[in-house]
Amino acid sequence: MTTMFGIPANVVYxxxxxxxxxxxxxxxxxxxxxxxxxxxxxxxxxxxxxWWWMIGAFTLAMLASRTVAIVFLAFxxxxxxxxxxxxxxxxxxxxxxxxxxxxxxxxxxxxxxIDWYGMFIVFIPVWMFLVFPALMALRGExxxxxxxxxxxxxxxxxxxxxxxxMAMLLVSGDAENPVAGGLGLLFFLVMLTQFxxxxxxxxxxxxxxxxxxxxxxxxxxWEGLIGGIATTTLLASLIGPYLTPMDWRWSxxxxxxxxxxxxxxxxxxxxxxxxLGVKDTGxxxxxxxxxxxxxxSLTYAAPVFTHFVRYFFYP
Amino acid sequence: MVRLLRFLFFxxxxxxxxxxxxxxxxxxRARLPKKGPAVLAANHNSHLDxxxxxxxxxxxxxxxxxxxxxADYFAKPGGMGWFAKNIIGIIPVKRGxxxxxxxxxxxxxxxxxxxxxxxxxxxxxxxxxxALTTFKKGIGHLAKxxxxxxxxxxxxxGLGKALxxxxxxxxxxxxxxxxxxxxxxxxxHDAFVAELEARLTTLAAEEKLPAWE
Numbered sequence: 001m002t003t004m005f006g007i008p009a010n011v012v013y014x015x016x017x018x019x020x021x022x023x024x025x026x027x028x029x030x031x032x033x034x035x036x037x038x039x040x041x042x043x044x045x046x047x048x049x050x051w052w053w054m055i056g057a058f059t060l061a062m063l064a065s066r067t068v069a070i071v072f073l074a075f076x077x078x079x080x081x082x083x084x085x086x087x088x089x090x091x092x093x094x095x096x097x098x099x100x101x102x103x104x105x106x107x108x109x110x111x112x113x114i115d116w117y118g119m120f121i122v123f124i125p126v127w128m129f130l131v132f133p134a135l136m137a138l139r140g141e142x143x144x145x146x147x148x149x150x151x152x153x154x155x156x157x158x159x160x161x162x163x164x165x166m167a168m169l170l171v172s173g174d175a176e177n178p179v180a181g182g183l184g185l186l187f188f189l190v191m192l193t194q195f196x197x198x199x200x201x202x203x204x205x206x207x208x209x210x211x212x213x214x215x216x217x218x219x220x221x222w223e224g225l226i227g228g229i230a231t232t233t234l235l236a237s238l239i240g241p242y243l244t245p246m247d248w249r250w251s252x253x254x255x256x257x258x259x260x261x262x263x264x265x266x267x268x269x270x271x272x273x274x275x276l277g278v279k280d281t282g283x284x285x286x287x288x289x290x291x292x293x294x295x296x297s298l299t300y301a302a303p304v305f306t307h308f309v310r311y312f313f314y315p
Numbered sequence: 316m317v318r319l320l321r322f323l324f325f326x327x328x329x330x331x332x333x334x335x336x337x338x339x340x341x342x343x344r345a346r347l348p349k350k351g352p353a354v355l356a357a358n359h360n361s362h363l364d365x366x367x368x369x370x371x372x373x374x375x376x377x378x379x380x381x382x383x384x385x386a387d388y389f390a391k392p393g394g395m396g397w398f399a400k401n402i403i404g405i406i407p408v409k410r411g412x413x414x415x416x417x418x419x420x421x422x423x424x425x426x427x428x429x430x431x432x433x434x435x436x437x438x439x440x441x442x443x444x445x446a447l448t449t450f451k452k453g454i455g456h457l458a459k460x461x462x463x464x465x466x467x468x469x470x471x472x473g474l475g476k477a478l479x480x481x482x483x484x485x486x487x488x489x490x491x492x493x494x495x496x497x498x499x500x501x502x503x504h505d506a507f508v509a510e511l512e513a514r515l516t517t518l519a520a521e522e523k524l525p526a527w528e
Contacts, residue, residue, distance in 0.1 A: 079489075082338060086473060086489035089526035095476070099486045145527070182466045277523050282489060 001177055008180040010242045014187050015059050023052060035255055046287030054285070054294070058190070062149040062183060066171075067113075069183075073167045074109040078102065079291045080159035083282045088151050097132060101156060104128050108160055112167035120168055124161040129153055158269075158299050159292070165302040166190070169309070176314050177245050184243040185309060192255060193238055193301040198261045200228030217270040220263075229259030245313045257308055258301045265300030269293070316319045317401045318378070323370060324361035324402050325377055327469075333370040335361070337477060338489040342521070346467065346494040347371060351379050351430040353465045356454055356511055358447055360475025360479050363485075365403065367474055367492060368434055382424055382434040383397045386504050399503055406433070408453070421458050437511065447473040447519070450512050455504025468495035470518035476527055 002009040033041035055240025061072035111120040133149045174180030204224025212220045233255035240251020365382045385405035389399040399405045437450035471489030495514045
């Protein structure tokens with residue numbers, strides 16, 4: 001594997017590609033909104049500006065050092081869990097239990113950082129799953145117990161366990177990916193998942209007619225879904241051989257899996273928002289909403305892709 | 316020296332806590348005052364309320380921002396009294412002393428005359444977390460005495476979950492600081508206080524707030 005500044009060369013090229021794409025997208029939006037004074041492009045412009053911040057922060061953290069990268073990913077999990085706990089109904093009695101829930105984040109990412117897969121994979125689904133209901137039971141308040149336990153368990157899985165797969169992929173990938181290391185695998189996953197979001201949105205805006213899930217996410221259309229997944233699959237088959245141990249056929253399959261699971265993550269989070277009666281999960285990212293609105297597709301794509309690669313390409 | 320400490324405390328500690336441990340969503344942020352004199356009137360659930368509000372105003376205004384606080388609680392000798400006076404920069408007011416004939420709000424009026432920004436919690440105390448209680452009348456008297464000073468109603472939610480009365484444990488929660496449209500004092504302080512309460516209720520109704528029971 002050739003490296004530049006200690007980073008796999010192909011990851012450097014991929015990063016340059018992302019910035020080139022972002023630059024082109026910014027130019028298009030600027031052209032579109034240049035002569036417009038009605039302000040209808042306001043959200044689109046906010047969105048593009050936020051993309052610069054997000055991609056800037058992400059690439060900087062990933063390329064800085066392994067430790068910085070893992071702390072950055074853990075911080076995303078923290079923001080996601082905080083946003084989730086602030087959105088859902090909670091009980092006063094559980095305040096200190098919720099503080100412990102935050103402490104699960106550094107531990108979970110530490111297991112990933114030291115490549116201890118066995119602990120990483122059971123820590124939240126087994127240990128935290130058992131500990132928190134017991135803690136709540138010991139506090140003695142049974143009113144609303146089931147709802148509190150259920151919402152906390154699901155929240156920890158969605159915001160910590162699933163997203164921490166990004167860190168696991170980063171650390172464990174070095175030994176298994178001679179082409180571009182763990183960083184190559186992580187870039188492949190995150191780039192394609194976010195690209196898939198944009199592709200589905202764009203195809204839907206341009207050609208969308210038939211709704212997929214009218215009750216959950218009325219803006220999602222079959223045209224957007226299929227067009228987006230097809231574009232993602234195509235892009236995956238082109239870049240996969242340079243970033244992952246997969247040939248173009250396997251890469252295409254991975255792209256398909258990322259496209260579909262990204263969509264499922266998106267509508268799952270949408271269903272939660274509908275249930276809570278909110279449009280966005282927060283206001284952290286202008287034009288996008290909250291952090292959960294941005295990482296919703298990753299909550300499914302990250303574990304699904306990680307286990308797909310593990311199953312077929314790890315010894 | 317103390318002034319530098321106060322600046323560093325608000326520039327670094329308070330902003331870091333507000334950004335990382337809390338995360339403030341601020342609907343209608345543009346309604347915050349750009350300069351004094353002004354009165355920020357907010358509901359009160361937590362010691363963090365003051366800090367959260369102060370973190371939203373630009374640092375160049377810091378020297379002019381003064382929370383109005385109960386003298387019996389905050390203006391005691393010792394570490395806490397020193398901190399409240401010098402770092403937070405409170406203006407102590409004697410609760411209930413208006414009945415004795417003096418004007419307990421005189422220091423507040425003087426501050427407004429200097430062009431300062433006051434933070435007042437008309438509920439008087441933090442009370443039950445995340446529940447609005449009846450407003451005290453002091454703010455009505457102050458607005459009546461300085462009818463040209465804008466009063467900005469502010470509704471806050473979530474800080475009482477992060478650090479409620481009686482707890483020393485900060486649990487991270489995203490918090491809401493919704494800024495209302497300004498209003499001015501009038502002849503009847505009761506009518507003013509009623510209007511202020513109504514504004515806060517309206518701001519609260521704009522948001523979808525999760526249960527906290």
